[in-house]
Amino acid sequence: MDLNRAKQILSSSADIPVNYNGVPIWIETVDESTNMATVTGRDTRDEPMPVPIDELVEE
Known part of the structure; x- marks a missing residue:
């Protein structure tokens, strides 16, 4: 994913x-x-964690 989409x-x-x-x-x-x-x-609502935006995938 790119920054603008996030x-x-x-x-x-x-x-x-x-x-x-x-x-x-x-x-x-x-x-x-x-x-x-x-x-x-979404399901667990675990502690917030930082991740690289480019590793996020939109369904």
Whole structure:
């Protein structure tokens, strides 16, 4: 995924499925300076963790 798409998904009111390493996640924040996103698991709501935006996959 690219930075602009991650920002669009974050600001969208629609429920847009996104995965990280095959796990459904929510994008919580996007950091443009590091190209990282903070995500939480959709099903588990684990602790937020930073991941590279380019490793996120939109379904």
